[in-house]
Amino acid sequence: MKGLFLAALASIIPMHALAWSEADLQTLLATKLCADCDLAGSDLKRADLAGAVLSGADLSAAKLWAVDLGGADLNDATLAGANLAAADLRAAKLEGANLAKAYLTTADLGQARLAGADLSGAVMTQAMLQDADLAGANLTGAYMELANLAGANLTGADLTRVNLTSARIDGAVLAGARLDGAVLLGARIDAASLEGAILCNTIMPDGTSNSSGC
Numbered sequence: 001m002k003g004l005f006l007a008a009l010a011s012i013i014p015m016h017a018l019a020w021s022e023a024d025l026q027t028l029l030a031t032k033l034c035a036d037c038d039l040a041g042s043d044l045k046r047a048d049l050a051g052a053v054l055s056g057a058d059l060s061a062a063k064l065w066a067v068d069l070g071g072a073d074l075n076d077a078t079l080a081g082a083n084l085a086a087a088d089l090r091a092a093k094l095e096g097a098n099l100a101k102a103y104l105t106t107a108d109l110g111q112a113r114l115a116g117a118d119l120s121g122a123v124m125t126q127a128m129l130q131d132a133d134l135a136g137a138n139l140t141g142a143y144m145e146l147a148n149l150a151g152a153n154l155t156g157a158d159l160t161r162v163n164l165t166s167a168r169i170d171g172a173v174l175a176g177a178r179l180d181g182a183v184l185l186g187a188r189i190d191a192a193s194l195e196g197a198i199l200c201n202t203i204m205p206d207g208t209s210n211s212s213g214c
Contacts, residue, residue, distance in 0.1 A: 020062075028052065040078075050088075080118075180213075 024037035028044075032052040040060040044067050052072045059074075061081040068088045076096045087107045094114045101121040108128045115133050120140040124147050131151040140160045144167055151171045159174075161181040170190040180200040187205045200214040 028054070035073075055093075 020042040021038040028034035036056040043063045166186040176196040183203045198213040199210040
């Protein structure tokens with residue numbers, strides 16, 4: 001399994017590009033101010049980075065397990081392939097951020113601002129995204145089984161082939177969202193707004209296939 005993860009990571013991030021700047025790392029830990037810093041591949045597990053300014057920073061493949069990034073500014077940051085399992089990202093600013101193939105299992109992204117973010121192929125099993133703003137986000141092929149998206153804004157988001165098995169989407173807004181090939185088996189969609197959503201070969205909560213938008 002580890003070998004498969006590394007192979008997938010190598011396909012999006014050249015391994016020679018994972019050497020971080022030690023000076024940038026020390027600046028971040030000392031001041032929490034590190035916009036546009038080079039932190040690719042760095043080890044920040046369990047670090048207290050609440051409220052940190054990391055806009056535009058490169059955190060590709062960084063080890064961010066259980067890190068506290070609550071309220072942090074990560075707008076336009078690169079976190080492709082990063083391990084953010086169990087991370088605290090509540091109310092974090094991640095607009096335009098690259099989280100492609102990031103590992104976000106059980107991460108807390110409640111009220112996070114992810115408009116326009118790239119979350120394609122991200123692993124978000126059991127992630128908490130209540131009231132998060134994901135308008136226009138790219139979630140193509142993301143794994144979101146048992147994720148909590150209650151009240152989230154997914155207006156215009158691309159959820160092509162996303163796996164939302166047993167997820168909570170109740171009260172979420174999916175107006176104009178693409179759900180081609182998405183799997184919503186067992187998902188809770190009570191009071192979710194699907195006005196204008198594109199459903200094509202979409203597996204609905206009851207197991208039926210909806211191709212009304214093909």
